[in-house]
Amino acid sequence: MDDLENIKRIRLREMKEKEWQGIQKDMAEGSNKSIKQQEQLSGYGAGSPWMERRSLTQEEVDYFEDKPSNKSFSSDFVEEMSCTFPDMVRLEPHDKFDKAIIGVVERINLHVLCYDVAHILLILQEDMSEDEAHEYFDYNIMGSWMGEHTPVYMTNTNYN
16 A cells, blocks of 8 residues: 555545535534524414413313313214224223313314313312422323324313
């Protein structure tokens, strides 16, 4: 091997190293851009009103306390949907959280349950403080991915 070949190999190695560093830099920048774009598009970035914890209003509490507790309006419907779409995920325990179901969200070939956030928080507050309920909901319910049939959660502002 002569000096000329060694120089070519060293330059080729340096060129590949610079190229790899450029790729890593682009990936890091793209990742940051992607996160910022997602925050802007979703409205869930820092400072978004949706990310702020809030106490339930008396109107929300009254709305759910006035509903009959012995049977949810959707219990038969939920059972029927569970049989029709067995992959649909329901929160456990069913006897508690089925009361918070407000409907089914549909997409082509996909059906998922939709839960009311305020009602879930009220259910959780039966066994824990308000802050604990929020934390539990954020981490264990809203923050969990249970596959493509993961339920969706709606923050409703109309309790009339």
